[in-house]
Amino acid sequence: MSVEPVSPPELESPFYRVGRTTMPMAFCTLGGLAILAALYAAFYDPWYMARWSGYVLAGLVIEALYMLLSTGRLRLRSGSSAVTAAILVMTIPANMPAKPVLFALILAIVLARMPIARGGLHLNPALVGRLFLMIAYAEDIVGWILPGMDADAVTTATPIELYHAEEFTYSLRDLLMGRIGGSWEGLYDMVPGGPGEAFAPVILLVGVLLYWRGIVAWRTGVAFVVAFAASCAVMHEPVLFNVFSGAIVFSAVFIAGDPKTTPVSKGGQLAGGIIAGVVNAVIRKHTYYSEGIVFSFLIVCLLAPTLDRIALWLRSRWLQRRRLSVLN
């Protein structure tokens, strides 16, 4: 008589696992962001790295305190708050006062990371934090001034605002090398924005590295850039200048690569990327905003559950049709 095997409850197949768990994934992403922060510090602002590290640490402390209050245990949930803090800080002026940034971090980490609907709707926490700063600290968020610069002459970080107002295009080579600087007609001193707006080739390289290590998915980011470039071309805008200025490349890697707030399904990811790209191009061309990353990706966050449901439905329909065609 055969003996029925007793399976210990904690041992379930598969017994082989590949890839990283969530916390190492978050810290790999943080490593990629640290490279950009270090480059920015080396080229423009020696104290930037210290401030950046402080905000990242603050993000982890806020997450740990939130976990203590909500679960009674002082521990980190996934370490992704550090990534949220790092992304938020890299999309705002380097000289932004600390108080608003900390307010934004608390809002982003505590409130924005909660699902706001039963369907699993998540808003990108870094974008929520930035939206808060855009509304509550509108003056600070456009004050792209480096220490020691004459405030009367400075108006713009990277050339997209100037392009938006005066159709001034910066040299593409300097844009790619991250050499943002100089002035225009003695009125505008151009300064590098956050590290998220400089060193596009390095950001791309980091993105490829993160994809190769299985940390970020490519579909949303690639669809976003392609759709944005195509939209620019349709609207007779300089494609390369638009793609490599502002935070397009940074968003393609770190905002579109955020798994929690973008669609899960392959089709949904492509659709989400296309929507973000088109919306961003339309905002750049037809509104008073020179950049529309916050709005375009928050729209994708809102649409993500619906896009996933549509993808699931389409796949199931296709499976049903295939079954009928083979079985009959």
Next chain:
Amino acid sequence: MLRLIRAQWPHPETPESPVFFGPSGLTWPPEAPPDALRQPEQSYPEFLDAIGAVGMGGSMFPASRKLAASQGVRTVVINAVECEPGTTIDKALLLHHAPLIQAGVKASADACGAKRIVIAIARSRNLFRRLRELYPFDVVMMPRGYPGGAERLIVKKLTGKMLPAGAYPGQVGILVQNVATLRAVGRALLDNIPVVERPLTIAAPHRRLHHDVIAPVGMTVGALLEACGAAWDPEDEALIAGGLMMGRAVQPETEITKGTTSLLLLRKSALIARETNCIHCGACNVACPLGLHPIGIVNPVREGQRPLPRVVATQLEECFLCGACAAVCPARIPLVKHIKEGKACL
């Protein structure tokens, strides 16, 4: 594009001949009786039932019923892809028991009217060359990695069509049979020994232990390990039968069945994974060889939606529980467990 799981598990590309291991007091390997098992008046499916032939790839589906559903097929495929990491018994049999396998597959091909015989292996130039010397059949190479040996993927490779759930390969003109099954049939035809032997791999990667053995069906796992000199440490090690990806934990008292393809000794500490919240990375979607949406179908199951929506049920029916989704999940969500729960609700 299909992305297969490539496990880092040291094992020989062309393994040695499997060794017979039996309990003391039993004549092992069994002596071949002079009388033929196959009676002249017996049909081939009746013969398969008489010798106790079942699918020895793990399913243990009666071989006669599979053959009955495959009448008129054009091609018989010897499935030696053996994608479960660390398992090498099928390759060992292919290389060292060629006459038995040839006898088994020719009998199957004759019985169902197939004109072509194909050997499917995982990509390996050395094995390909050796098999071309040993067998007069075509050899098809599948991509290396898990679950490259799944029947539906082999059929897709040969016909270009993915079989839907509920369809048999016979419906598209193909019969897929496992190496061990064909060897068992050949053993009955040539040596008059019914299906009483189970070839399997015994491995413990942390001890660098790897044996391909042939054990009696019904022998206990503990006795086999003892006979092989692979003592089990119950404190630190788990006993897994049937492979890393689709196997199950067993005890030393568990008997070897005709479907036991491998016995693995694995460190318990490496097996216990703490589940965390889903981060929506979509890795499960990318890993699914059928292009299903594992997390999309698991969420309604976990939320207790009953009856399950039609779109979810359709995908649950398709899933063949390979476990690729759960293996790549960074949140270590037991997706297979939830999919099994969902399948039980259909």
